[in-house]
Amino acid sequence: MSKVNNRIIQEANEQTTQQITRKYFFKECFSGIGAMALGSMIGGCDWLGSKDGMGSYINSNPLMAQAPHFVGKAKSVIYLHMAGAPSQLELFDFKPDLLKLDGQDCPQSLLEGKKFAFIRGVPKMLGPQVAFQQRGQSGAWISDHLPHLSTVADEISFLKAVQTDQFNHGPAQLLMHTGSARLGRPSIGSWVTYGLGSENSNLPGFVVLTSGGNNPDAGKSVWGNGFLPSVYQGVQCRGQGDPVLFLKDPAGIDRDIRKASIDAINEANKLSYEEFKDPEIIARMAQYEMAFKMQISVPDVMNINDEPAYIHEMYGTQPGKACFANNVLLARKLVEKGVRFVQLFDWGWDSHGTDDANAIDIGFVNKCHSIDKPITALLLDLKQRGLLDETLVVWGGEFGRTPMQENRDGKTMPFKGRDHHTEAFTTWMAGGGIKQGTSFGETDEIGYSAISGKVTAHDMQATILNQLGFDHEKLTYNFQGRPFRLTDVNGRVIHEIVA
């Protein structure tokens, strides 16, 4: 390990020590508090030597920046989850042989002993509904649905043989994000914030943005804190209404009044502290001050109007609306401001073919178009800002789609669609110390089974943690009498795609 790296770890460890000695810190910081003006108190008790001007309360904060197990390549993560599970067969996993089988009965060998969510009896095979081409130096196969992304193929590492054991959306999304198909575990963003804290004391460490009109199927538990303290839960920032719930002062209260009221609250709290000497009071004062700061910093970071026109053009944003493109641009702004984990959920990828909106050749195409430009812009924009190296971008769904056309309840569907499929699907990662322009894992000639390079949700999680500097087996939390971890008893870092 280089000297520089050693130093970083050492510094971070010192910070952690300060946090541990929080009790001591309060004592030091607040002796003789009565003489101090409120402003200077909130401004920070940084004479103890905290280098970045963080106030004392930040050190008392469980979200204080902390050292990982080793120096990670990525400082932050943007996770783009296509809720509903997009078809790998129309995006990245090109299967010319499947085209030849189009319309034929599915061979029994593929159906025996298998269980599908909706397919019953013998379905027909469904060929790829779009043309594919090889892109860039790496020659990655990307379909014509993603013309923009095709231009940045060389930035991406594809995982072509991802597998899951859950074929319903809710459980599969939970598995992807919490490591367990059942409810109750912390989400990956919560684990990361628990492990790393936040770099920006004015913003939450873990932000969630949703689009597509619905929350993901598994509900808010996919960004929940599970058994970790609630301070690590994802904070949902919203494109419409208050960006963070209750952020805005009520009508009739302006900033001066709000300032005066928080001053009064904290002065009264200071008197309570003198009376009770309970350090929790100091922590509360800090939280009120941070709330006041967030009222400025969050709308500021959530406001995309000030971005230059070419950025809007690049991302294809729709200012004033809640849409995926806006969220992707926001994700870039958030990581730029030091947010550790930005989780995007875009709902509407469940292409069963029960109506036109979820037909694989209609609604699905529109969904592809809605993400193509923004995701491409994100990679390019991060790169031009020098942030791609330290920002891990992850893209994927919760499972894949069948090479067979769905025949719900054994019936022919009004539109073309594919059922849920657990045995092989594609996800990808880029930036944050991931190899550029590579592909790992292979499926059979019709994209039904993974034949090599199989990976699971736990492997992806282990890899994401690895890029951030964590040994996934060591990032644990004691709950119900045993140490729990994100990857449960599984997980392997996918070294094949790590640079």
Add this chain to the structure above:
Amino acid sequence: MRFIKFSRTYWVVLILIILVAFTSKTFLASKEIDFNADIKPLLNKKCITCHGGVKRQSGFSLLFRNDALAKNKSGKVAIIPGDAENSEMIKRLYMKDPEERMPYKHPALSDNEIALLKKWINQGAQWGTHWAYLPVQETVVPNVGSGPLGLFGKPSWIKNDIDPFIFEKMKKEGLSPSLQADKATLLRRVSFDIIGMPAPENIAQKYLSNNKDNAFESLVDELLISKQYGEKWAGMWMDMARYSDTKGFERDGARNIWRYRDWLIDAFNSDKPYDVFLTEQLAGDLLPNPTDAQFIATAFHRNTLTNDEGGTDNEEFRTAAVIDRVNTTWSTLMGTTFACVQCHSHPYDPFRHEEYYKFMALFNNTRDEDTYAEYPVLKEFHGIDSTKYEKLKTWLNLYAPEREKEITQFIKTGQPAINSLVADELTDAALADTKWLVLRNKGKARFKQVDLTNKSEMYYRFVSWKSGGILQIHSDSVKGKIIKTIQVDNSKGSWKINKTDIPSVTGAHHLYFTYKNAQITNKEESGVEFDWLYFTNPFPGKEKPLYDSAYAHFVSLLTPSTFIETPIMMDNPIEMHRPTFVFERGNWLVKGKTVVPDVPASLGGLPAGAPRNRLGLAMWLTDKKNPLTSRTIINRIWEQLFGQGIAETLEDFGTQGIAPTHEALLNYLSWDLMNENKWSLKKTIKEIVMSATYQQASHFNKDAETKDPYNKLYARGPRVRLSAEQIRDQALSVSGILSNTMYGPSVMPYQPEGIWKSPYDDAVWKLSEEGNQHRRALYTYWKRSAPYPFMLNFDAASREVCTIRRIRTNTPLQALNTLNDSVYLEAAQHFAQKIKNIIQTNPSKQISKAYELAFHKPITEEKRKVFEKLYTTAYNKYTSDPIQCKVITGSKNADPNKAALIMVASAIMNTDEFLTKN
């Protein structure tokens, strides 16, 4: 606790003599090794990861004594009692070869640790029982008197038998108790603790003006009998019961289960003895002639999730619900983490893998099958239906008593019916949305092993869209004997219940349903869809008086119009019994051997005469011999009052949990609960709040800060942030807008737009009116996938699974919530008006009054100045800006005094003092 039975001083003297007589080394040699204190922690830390319940490297496990003493794979014996030198385990600790030396790939044990293990083996390698698994014994209150042998006066601080336990330990650590808190502080503290909100004004004033010695006790008694008591403790229990108004998972649709919440309120208010309270929740349906209330109590375990997502395997989610019932029973009622035993033997505690499934078998025969309608549900009839039901019941009792139970049960619960989703062997048929059996033209389906003995009628709930359908029922095979042909009505798309006679057949047979309809030409069109089938006999008493009207009541009650439905527990009749299997590595698809229902051996068997079902389980759980039940509830009550349990890990009393700070006190209170207090929780709560320990002032002093920052020794009173529920209830109560309406369907207070966005569910949050938006927090509609944001912000969990303990946090989102949420602004507005109604103009007096209303004590000069400063700033601002003034006060006239008071009220309601139980 042998030490306690004798005077402590006596022992100190004795030990001193021993210490003088021997060197410390020889002392160790003579000391009896305590497995729990000395050995188990060492094994847990160094050995058990590889040699425990999960991994059994080389076939060696240290979890149970008989396993550990057995020969392992190498043929050697790891532990030979009395012979440490020849015990393989000890030899391995000394070896030089890193492949041989234990702990494998970890640092060697220290000499002291090895010496300890050797002595333990030489002394016979006895396994001790972990404290929580020992029976609860009567515990003698420590004598904390002064003077030789403690014969002289007790410290005057002591108020009741709790205090000596606390005092003894505190003294040992060099701490002294704090003074009693002032009256106003005690009033506020005990009100939050007993009724979850500030005391009603009349009760508060009565106490404050009562100068008698027993004033506090009178207050406690009054709070314990007030209706709000039940609401507070029901709120606590709802976390454990994972109460929610929705089903969970993707669709997360509505569920009607609030009658269970109301049952809880009543149960707490009537101080239902805790053993009965548990029995009714676990097995109310199995009690003789269960009442509606006893059925509703069983909804405790119907708060599990139901998965309505299309394409889901109903058996998988039925199984998931049963597993959750097992885990919840253990973690909430016995403070034990049983969940890990699902996949393997408990890594640390004495529970074997198989025992999980034996325990699960106690729960595995309930009728619920992840159906959309959440069958079985209990119908409580109201109005005309209630009258009909009573008339029918009386008639049956008079003229057909032998059929009364079966018929009323069918009317009330629809059970035991066969849910159509269990059908299999489907051809031209399907489970619509994986919920209901649909037959198309020429469709076929099978119902397995239906027992038709002595049954001659079939009721069936169905929907159809076409006339001309013909349903045939074949027995034993799809081409088997046609036992019945039915012309299926066209129900025109609505659910309908029909009946048909069927020939009586002896024994259980597979029934094959085939359906034909010449009018259906499209192969994919649905013909008929079924919900359930119910086999019975004709309505009795045809020859009896008033038969016609009784039968008419019966028919009409099959589709009643005025009723409330609640999901309940009911067991399968014997012919529908499910076997229970061990799931290999916890995977429900990999079924191992069949098990019989039972409880873990290490905690004593089922009591004599206990049936092997949920009732037997309840008998075992509430038996005084069960070491966990009483300790768990005592620990929980203590946690509610002090902010932390006597054993901090409420969820884990096992060897990996945090040991209790006052084990003897926990035992003392547990014994008392079962024996002295006859399982009365009110008496227990009173006992605790009447202690000097509870009534101490909560100020930190120098000693506290250095020696006991987390107040584990209770040398000061509890000072913790209020719960989400308490914070809301307080704001509404202090501002005077709290509705005191109790019970009923959950309500929807103000919630920002856009919180609910569940796929495939178009339910909307609709602001409740007429005061219902100002009900206590426990009545707030709970949607699992998007809980009320305020509750989440203040540390509630989403209740998908039980919440054993809320971890308190302190975040800026909480500050934003109580500063800016309309609910709190509205409260501030009303609070301001309330003050103005008392004192019209004088701001200084208004501020003092506001503080007094909030805390029942006068404001200090310094604090008043703080709020006066805010008042002045706000007053000037709103005087110069009448438009904003009108906005903030919500009135047509600009009243800067009120506007400024609103800001003061909001500030007071955001102070730490207000948000904290001081």
